[in-house]
Amino acid sequence: MKLLQTIKEKRQQLIRFLFGSFSATALMFAFQACYGMPKQLPPDEANILITGTITDMETGEPIEGLSITIPELEVDGTTDSTGTFYLSADYGEVDKEVTIQINDIDSTKNGLYEDLDTVFSYDELLEPFELQVRQHRVKK
Amino acid sequence: MNCKYVSIVSKNKRNPFKRFLFRVFRKNETAIHELNYLFWECTWRCNLSCRHCGSDCKAESCVQDMPFDDFLNAIKPLEKRYPRNTTIIAITGGEPLLRRDLADCGRALRKHGFLWGIVTNGMLYDEARHKELVAAGMNSVTVSLDGLETTHNWLRQHPESFQRALRALKLIASTPQLNYDVVTCVHQRNLPELPELKETLIANGIRHWRLFTIAPIGRAAHDNELQLTRAQVESIFQFIADTRREGRIDLKFSCEAYTGQYEECVRDSYFFCRAGINIGSVLINGDISACPNINRSFVQGNIYQDNLMDVWDNRFQVMRERNWMKCGPCSRCKDYKQCLGGAMHLREGKDQNIMRCYKFQ
Numbered sequence: 001m002k003l004l005q006t007i008k009e010k011r012q013q014l015i016r017f018l019f020g021s022f023s024a025t026a027l028m029f030a031f032q033a034c035y036g037m038p039k040q041l042p043p044d045e046a047n048i049l050i051t052g053t054i055t056d057m058e059t060g061e062p063i064e065g066l067s068i069t070i071p072e073l074e075v076d077g078t079t080d081s082t083g084t085f086y087l088s089a090d091y092g093e094v095d096k097e098v099t100i101q102i103n104d105i106d107s108t109k110n111g112l113y114e115d116l117d118t119v120f121s122y123d124e125l126l127e128p129f130e131l132q133v134r135q136h137r138v139k140k
Numbered sequence: 141m142n143c144k145y146v147s148i149v150s151k152n153k154r155n156p157f158k159r160f161l162f163r164v165f166r167k168n169e170t171a172i173h174e175l176n177y178l179f180w181e182c183t184w185r186c187n188l189s190c191r192h193c194g195s196d197c198k199a200e201s202c203v204q205d206m207p208f209d210d211f212l213n214a215i216k217p218l219e220k221r222y223p224r225n226t227t228i229i230a231i232t233g234g235e236p237l238l239r240r241d242l243a244d245c246g247r248a249l250r251k252h253g254f255l256w257g258i259v260t261n262g263m264l265y266d267e268a269r270h271k272e273l274v275a276a277g278m279n280s281v282t283v284s285l286d287g288l289e290t291t292h293n294w295l296r297q298h299p300e301s302f303q304r305a306l307r308a309l310k311l312i313a314s315t316p317q318l319n320y321d322v323v324t325c326v327h328q329r330n331l332p333e334l335p336e337l338k339e340t341l342i343a344n345g346i347r348h349w350r351l352f353t354i355a356p357i358g359r360a361a362h363d364n365e366l367q368l369t370r371a372q373v374e375s376i377f378q379f380i381a382d383t384r385r386e387g388r389i390d391l392k393f394s395c396e397a398y399t400g401q402y403e404e405c406v407r408d409s410y411f412f413c414r415a416g417i418n419i420g421s422v423l424i425n426g427d428i429s430a431c432p433n434i435n436r437s438f439v440q441g442n443i444y445q446d447n448l449m450d451v452w453d454n455r456f457q458v459m460r461e462r463n464w465m466k467c468g469p470c471s472r473c474k475d476y477k478q479c480l481g482g483a484m485h486l487r488e489g490k491d492q493n494i495m496r497c498y499k500f501q
Contacts (some may be wrong), residue, residue, distance in 0.1 A: 012171050012172050013172075015164070015165075016169070016172065017163075017170060019165050019168075031177075031395065031409075031418075032394055033177055033179065033230065033414065033415075033419045033431050034352075034396050034418075034431050034483065034485060035232070035259060035282075035323070035352075035392055035396070035431065035432070035433055036179060036230040036259060036280035036282065036431070037230055037257040037258065037259055037280040037281055037319070037320070037321070038257075038280050038282070038321055038348070039176070039177055039228050039255075039280070039319075040320045048276065049275065049277050049317060050350045051274070051275040055224055070383065083370065086274065086315075086316050086317070086399070097294060098269060123251075124246070126250065126251060126277070127247070130274040139155070140494070
C-alpha cells in the first residue's frame with residue numbers, strides 16, 4: 001500500500017513538473033484568491049528585502065547618493081533623499097555572513113564621506129538597519 | 141441598461157485541447173492539494189462602512205483582533221511541510237492596516253519562510269506606512285478602487301476614500317519589488333465609468349487591474365443597485381477582452397465564476413476555484429476554512445482545538461470532491477466538467493444550488 005501511495009505521489013509530482021515546465025501553462029501556478037492579492041510567480045524566485053538608512057555620524061542627517069553594495073549577493077543600490085536604500089536578494093543566495101560596502105559616488109554633492117565595509121549576519125539583514133558614515137577629512 | 145461596449149473581438153472559439161489539458165492539471169492539483177495560499181482574517185475592525193461589504197465589518201468590532209502568536213503557532217506546521225517561499229499569507233480583515241503590529245507580524249512571517257501581503261482599502265496607506273511594510277518584507281498588495289471619485293466615495297461612504305486609495309496605489313506601483321493589483325467591484329453606477337477608470341489607472345502608472353462583480357452576500361445581499369443584469373455582465377467581459385487585446389494594462393476577470401465562451405479571453409488561465417485545494421484561511425475566531433467569503437457552514441476546524449495541517453490533510457473533502465455541486469441548474473449543464481459547479485462562495489451550504497451563473501454560450 002505504501003509503495004502504491006509513493007508511486008501515486010511521484011506521478012502527481014511528475015505531471016505537475018511537466019505542466020510547470022511549459023511556459024504557456026506556468027501561468028496556471030500564478031493566481032489570486034477571490035478578494036486576495038496576487039501570488040508571486042515563480043515562488044522559488046522570492047526575494048528578501050534588505051533595507052536601511054545611512055546617516056552622518058556627526059549630524060545624524062540622512063545622506064543621499066551613497067552607493068551600497070553586497071558583493072556576496074551581487075546586489076547594489078543607492079540611497080534616496082531620506083538616506084534609505086532597498087536591495088533585493090534571493091533567499092537561496094544568502095550566506096551566513098555578508099559584507100556591506102558603502103561608497104560615496106556623487107563626488108562632493110552631499111559632502112564627502114569615507115568608505116565603509118561592515119559584516120552582517122543573515123538575521124541582521126532581515127531587519128531594517130541604520131549605518132553611520134564619517135565625513136572625509138581633507139588634509140591641509 | 142444596454143451594453144455600453146461594442147466589442148471589437150468576437151468571442152473566442154473554445155480550444156478543446158487546451159481545456160482538456162487544463163482539466164488534467166486541475167485534477168492533479170486537487171489530488172496534491174498543497175496549501176500555498178492562506179488567508180488570515182486578522183481583524184474585524186474597519187475604518188469604512190462599504191455598501192457592498194461581504195463580511196459586514198464594523199468600525200468598532202465586538203470581536204477582538206486575533207493575537208499574532210496564536211496565528212503563528214497555528215501555521216508553524218506549514219513551515220516544516222513546505223519549502224520556504226511557497227506559501228503566501230494574505231492578511232485581510234476588516235482593514236489590516238488598523239493593526240499597529242502589522243509590520244511586526246509581517247517581519248516574523250518572513251523569518252519563518254512565508255511570503256505575505258495585504259488586501260486594503262488604502263485609507264491608512266501613506267508613505268511612512270509604505271516604507272514600514274516594504275521594509276518588513278511585504279510581497280504583494282491589493283487595493284480596492286471602485287470607480288471614479290464620486291462613485292468610489294459613494295460606495296465606500298467616505299469623502300476622501302478615492303484620493304487615499306489612489307495615493308496608496310501610486311506608492312505601490314512605484315515599488316518594483318511589490319506584486320500588486322487594483323480590484324474594482326463593478327455595479328450599476330461604475331459600469332459606464334470603466335473606460336475612464338482605465339485611463340486614470342494607466343495615467344497613474346498602474347498596470348494590474350482585476351474586475352469583480354458583487355456577490356449577493358453580506359451587506360450586498362439586499363441592494364439591487366449593486367447587482368448586474370446578464371447583459372451588463374457580458375459587457376464587462378467584452379470590455380476586458382478588448383482591453384487585454386490593447387495591451388496597455390493587465391486586466392483580468394476575477395476567479396469568481398466560469399464565463400463559458402469568454403474563458404479564453406478574460407483571464408490568463410481557466411476558471412479554477414482553488415478553495416480548499418490550494419487556498420485555506422484562519423478566520424478571526426480561529427475557524428479554519430477556505431476563502432473568507434465562503435459561507436461559514438463550510439468551516440472545517442478551529443486552530444484553538446485542531447492542528448491546522450491535520451485539518452488540511454484530512455478534511456476539506458467537501459471542496460475537493462465537488463460532485464455534490466452538480467445539482468439544480470448545474471445538473472443539466474454541458475459545461476459542468478469544465479466549471480465543476482462554479483465558485484464555492486456562491487453556495488450557501490452543502491447541496492445548495494448555485495446563486496448565479498455567468499456562463500455565456
